[in-house]
Amino acid sequence: MQKVTKDKIKEILSKRVKHLDSLNIPHFSSLFSERPVKRVIKAIENKERIVIVGDYDVDGVSSAALMKRFFREIGVEVRVVIPNRFSDGYGFSLSVLERIDGDLIITVDNGIASFEAVNEAKKRGIDVIVTDHHTPFEKLPDAYYIINPKVSSFPYKEICGAEVAWYFCAGIKSELGVKVDMRDFLDIVAIAIVADIMPLVYLNRTLFNIGIKKLNQAKKAFSKVLREYFKKELKAEDIAYQVAPRLNSAGRLGSADIAYEFLVTDDLQRARELFLKLDELNNKRKEIEKEVLESVEVGDEGVILVSGDFNEGVIGIIASKLVSKYSRPAIVFSKSKGMLKGSGRSLGRVDLFELIKPSEDILESFGGHKMACGLSLKEENFERFKEEINKRIKQYKKEDFFKRDFVLGELDFSEIDKELFEIIESFEPYGEGNEKPKFIAKAEVRSISHLKDNHYKLFLSNNNKILPALVFGYDGEFGSEIEFKFSLSKDRYENIQLLIEEIL
Ligand SMILES: [Mn+2]
Missing domain, CATH: 3.10.310.30 (Diaminopimelate Epimerase; Chain A, domain 1)
Structure with missing residues (x-):
């Protein structure tokens, strides 16, 4: 394996990270025409009952919450229905339609395969605007209009449902000429982008970067609760491994309404309660998962x-x-x-x-x-x-x-310092499409302390430099010299430490 230096790492990462300036994000007109926008405005003017149909995963719940918040901001009451995984199944179905009393249905993060329900709605005189990002079949549902990057000239096909919903709201806002800052909704979009495993390049990267800042500013009840709970600025990885699983657990074990309500409520105390519930459900989910995996x-x-x-x-x-x-x-x-x-x-x-x-x-x-x-x-x-x-x-x-391997090369401890850490940080966010850099090193084990369970803290020496390293969930023995795959992190005093992912 080739040795890498700071310069080399910088070179590799700058080739990989694809930026899009926020001023250059595509206009909504490449995603949809005036038709669906005009239909919504007509519904608003005629006080028709608008119903949003979401989905039970994070993207679906986020898309629905975004729509609810947008309409609330422009003073329009909409009803939101999130399908129940167990009683309705996935997406806008006949069983969901039965629960709807409305004149205009807007699906978010689903609908591209809702042939039956769209037909039935049409029969009943209800118009359906499908907004979705899933791959369409050869046939499209007979909807009033379909908004999907994969059936339009929109330049970015790999965007999530919440991004599609966000664009649609931007179109409605523009037609209405109201003063709404669309960036205010990007905190929710940022969560959805990561939770739906969208590549963190170009448009997704740009929207995520704005959104995560908004999220960390913690101006909404849910973002305040997230800040309180995690006690730090959230990054893409925290969304992926901490936030998304909790939001998802509601729909996995029962009704996603808890996650949805968490994202829309303005009542801080209520948001706290809901988050505790999500946390509990997430723990239950982990237990069930463990049992199944063992069997x-x-x-x-x-x-x-x-x-x-x-x-x-x-x-x-x-x-x-x-x-x-x-x-x-x-x-x-x-x-x-x-x-x-x-x-x-x-x-x-x-x-x-x-x-x-x-x-x-x-x-x-x-x-x-x-x-x-x-x-x-x-x-x-x-x-x-x-x-x-x-x-x-x-x-x-x-x-x-092969899972694409993200090892950039062999790294000497002499290269590991604050400057390297900053270089790596400057290419955040890491996630799908821009995976966190990992390295290989050989080092002498100077000391081992047992943290708890099978987690350890080691002091390792390489080229006369000693660095602390953490190993989680390791059941083997440590030799006097180890070769290992790792990434860099910081402890709470801002000291660099290695996170060992695998001992080779
Ligand atoms: Mn989705």
Whole structure:
């Protein structure tokens, strides 16, 4: 492995990070025409009942909260319906439509596959404006209008549902000529971008950077609570590993309404209560997940397919855990009444959507994209499905399964100082599409202190320099010299410490 210096690291990172100046973000007119905007304005003028249909994941809840806040700001009352994973299933469905009493429906972060519900709404004289970012099928639903970067000339296709919703609000604002600062909604958008694993480049990066600043300014009840709880400025990684799982846990174990209300309430005390609930649900979610992971058996090759009497809300995370453990795509199914409902995750260059799509004839429903999918099928078709996708996966080469590795090179301790830390910091945010830099080093182990469980703090020496390092969840032994993969972090006194990810 090549040795890297500060200059080299700077060079690698500047090539990777793709900026877009905030003044150059694309105009909404490349995403949609005047038609849906005029329809909303007509609804406002005629005091029609506008209903927003969201989704139960973070992006869906965020999109709905953003819409609610936007309309509240312009003095328009809208109703929000978030589908329940267990009683409604995914997206705008007939069962959701039954719960709606309205004249105009706007879907956010879903709807591109809601053929039935859109048709039925039309029959009942309700117009539906679909705003979504999911990959469309060959056929589009017969909606009043469809806003989706993938069916428009919008230059950035990989944007999340909340970004699409934000753009739509920007269009409405502009047509109404009201004074609303659209940047005020970017705190919610920033959460959604990271939670929905959008690449942190170009437009996503620009909107995220503005949004995370807003979030850390903590002017809304929910952002105040987040600041209180985490006691620090939140970064992309905190959103990904701390905030998003808590917001998601509501929809996974019950109703996403808790997460939605958390994002829209202006009552600080209420926001605190809601966040505690989310925290509790998240802990429960972790327990369930652990139990399931301990019980599954994984075969030797092909796509990992497991099924059982699992809570539908956790099958997606379990699939991700299996992917990272075995470096193969995984689909986890929850069995119920002869039906299998699955959630899949992929890695590297393996396109999961393309893998399952040719089996369309035996699938009751499916949707998703390259890295993640949802599907359902009859239990009797499972063996055939398994055979088919395992045949298809053979077209991929071994390297297609590699998780892109983010090791920049071997780093001498002599290079590790404040200046290097600042260089790395200057290329934040890190996340999808701009992964946090990792390095390899060899060092002598000077001392080991046991923190708790299987977590340790080490003092390591390399080239006559000693640095502290943390290792979490390590069950092996430490030799007198170790080679390891690490990233850089700071302790609470701002001293640099190494975070060891793997001992090689
Ligand atoms: Mn989404």
